[in-house]
Amino acid sequence: MIVGTLGGAVLSIIYALVNYYNPFIYFTVIATGIFGAGCGGCAVMGLSLGKVRGRLTNAFAGFIIGFASLYLAWVWYLFLAARTAFGQGLFFFDTTAMFSFMQLIAANGMWEIGGATPTGGILYTIWVIEAFIVLIPAILIAFSADTPFREPCNQWSEEMDCSVTFRVPEEIDQLRQSLEDENYSPLFENALMSPEDVCLHAKIHRCPKCDGSTWLELEQVSTWLNDKGEAQSSKNTVIKHLAISRQYADALLTLMPDSTNISSDESSVMDDDLGEETFQDEELG
Ligand SMILES: [Zn+2]
Structure with missing residues (x-):
């Protein structure tokens, strides 16, 4: 105080x-x-x-x-x-x-x-x-301050943002249920190589002192342009502080947007954009 x-x-x-x-x-x-x-x-x-x-x-x-x-x-x-x-x-x-x-x-x-x-x-x-x-x-x-706290280590968790975003599934409850059942594949399979107007943002909260406690947070973020052409966004919590194993949390954090096109072919930005779009279409199909 x-x-x-x-x-x-x-x-x-x-x-x-x-x-x-x-x-x-x-x-x-x-x-x-x-x-x-x-x-x-x-x-x-x-x-x-x-x-x-x-x-x-x-x-x-x-x-x-x-x-x-x-x-x-x-x-x-x-x-x-x-x-x-x-x-x-x-x-x-x-x-x-x-x-x-x-x-x-x-x-x-x-x-x-x-x-x-x-x-x-x-x-x-x-x-x-x-x-x-x-x-x-x-x-x-x-x-509303609710950062997870690790009692045995007497430490606040640190927050880390995942580099990639995830596609919003049709049945969000199903995704929530499978994550609670420790089946993370529906999340990994829906990783997006570039953010979309509506997508899921993932955050990991983890104890900085040990591998003991890790939490996942998912937010559905919608972005749009208003009448004045300014970007606006709204957030909606899908999952708050779900305990997950450190191994999966690290795997989520190491997911990177696909940059292979950029490193192998720097000659044309257009090609990169096309490449990404094609990839997404394949994913969607
Ligand atoms: Zn700890």
Whole structure:
């Protein structure tokens, strides 16, 4: 919690400055969400260093770190507001003094939105919503930290991405079932030499100290171009942390996209592309 709050303290300064000086409300709302997510990231960093892996403890730490960072953001924000109001920056660390100053701001308003200055109940509501936009991502991000941990070695697993992707089978449940039955051939047989718009990405989590624990994670990744022609993607977990033997994990990691064409024939890029397409058609057929 100390490590996470130190990170959150740095973010709170940046957030308070953005909040105070940036006139675009839309940007401020986004900054609030980023601040909350950043607090969650700081929580995960601290929890990882402390080797904490109780999910409720994680969520609690996310809440405390988010709350402490929000409190600090208010301290910096009121410092800046005091500098404008009284011509001198003042630190309000004591909550009673803090609330008195906040009441003063609520009575008079601080900033404008669409020509109107929110005061009283409306401003209090905005502050409560702001608190939720910070706290909810902080709690959720800390809660969802789920890197596998190897108890006998007292080590977090390391994550490695497979170089190749895999074709999505028609019956994804069947693939899941055969992997759970330790039959990996449906996965190996569907290795793709180049990624497709919809394909499976594999990750291996393994203990860095021993050969004992290895886990497989499969994600279905869909990529497409939006109206503006920008690449977008969505992920969907197919298999999360399935224990597999190290031997198969290593075999998955050593699969490489087919580069034989490139090494043997560097004269024409077109030939390479054609070669790959032909190969895929054969696979599909
Ligand atoms: Zn180990």
